Amino acid sequence: MRELPELTPDELGRYEWQLTVRDFGEEGQRRLKNATVLVSRIGGVGGTAALQLAAAGVGRLILAHAGDVRLNDLNRQLLMTTDGIGWPRVESAMRRLRELNPHVEIETMNENISEANVAELVRRCDVVVSAAPLFNERLLMNREAVWQRKPLVDSAMYELEGRLTTVIPGRSPCLSCLYPEPPPNWKREFPVFSAVSSTIGSLAAMEVVKLIAGLGEPLAGRLLTFDLRDMSFRKVPIARQSDCAICGSL
Amino acid sequence: MKLRVQYMAQLRTVIGQAEEFIELSDGSRLSDVLIQLAARHSVARSHLLTDTGQPRPSLLIIINEAAVSARDAATTELRSNDVVTLLPPIAGG
Numbered sequence: 001m002r003e004l005p006e007l008t009p010d011e012l013g014r015y016e017w018q019l020t021v022r023d024f025g026e027e028g029q030r031r032l033k034n035a036t037v038l039v040s041r042i043g044g045v046g047g048t049a050a051l052q053l054a055a056a057g058v059g060r061l062i063l064a065h066a067g068d069v070r071l072n073d074l075n076r077q078l079l080m081t082t083d084g085i086g087w088p089r090v091e092s093a094m095r096r097l098r099e100l101n102p103h104v105e106i107e108t109m110n111e112n113i114s115e116a117n118v119a120e121l122v123r124r125c126d127v128v129v130s131a132a133p134l135f136n137e138r139l140l141m142n143r144e145a146v147w148q149r150k151p152l153v154d155s156a157m158y159e160l161e162g163r164l165t166t167v168i169p170g171r172s173p174c175l176s177c178l179y180p181e182p183p184p185n186w187k188r189e190f191p192v193f194s195a196v197s198s199t200i201g202s203l204a205a206m207e208v209v210k211l212i213a214g215l216g217e218p219l220a221g222r223l224l225t226f227d228l229r230d231m232s233f234r235k236v237p238i239a240r241q242s243d244c245a246i247c248g249s250l
Numbered sequence: 251m252k253l254r255v256q257y258m259a260q261l262r263t264v265i266g267q268a269e270e271f272i273e274l275s276d277g278s279r280l281s282d283v284l285i286q287l288a289a290r291h292s293v294a295r296s297h298l299l300t301d302t303g304q305p306r307p308s309l310l311i312i313i314n315e316a317a318v319s320a321r322d323a324a325t326t327e328l329r330s331n332d333v334v335t336l337l338p339p340i341a342g343g
Contacts, residue, residue, distance in 0.1 A: 135339065157340065
């Protein structure tokens, strides 16, 4: 196990208000500083997760998202800026995150998750945040995280609803236990308010902080669903599937 | 027996309502509910059933406060006043 890095006086000052969180403290902060988190797509959900993780002081973020900022990204993609329209999303994101917290190392990749890059990206991280708008990317990321035994936080939304679960390979159900087939009806364009995507992104970031710092109880084996139309939140147990093609043999 | 069915996400959009109550004969299984709903709401059929009429494996189902796999729908017996929540897969990111 890597030795935890010390915190500089500037970091101790920056994180002062979270160092008093019960069961977190300086050791939790040093664990965050020591960690690398991969975020797959930095749109409304993943971008907010990255923002929260940068604020919290994760040591290194790897951000993967292809394409340039478009006008209709700006209702929800909080790392993008109006003057960044037409420029790569990852550049806009890196600029925003560095402005927020220069202590965080940011690595960007102007690509989405694919068979060509997923193994190497997962190998270099400690935790994955999965927030792509397509199931083939999510299922691919899930497969690789399970194979490499890396925890994965799957965060998804639609309209005013959100869903979150944490995959601990071999211990809790993986995404393929829930979705054994690529869902045929899902469309890439979905209705979204930033307040909803940001909510699920923030919840995902909290899961990551908990996993890294050993704080609280992660959502492994449980699915959190919420519907902001009536502000209802529920948490239901979910089970591993023994015949799961991805994690059934673990 | 009477059941309360709640629709989430795209199912709510295509069916156009958040919930409804349905009547089924005693001893009905979860698969019977999905078949009846697919017949009643043809626009939602592909969310509920596969092309061969089997429960859609990627449909998440909660009965009261317990998740039930669609693969177990044919053996999951329901009781009067159960609340069945149907959650189609979502991946908004």
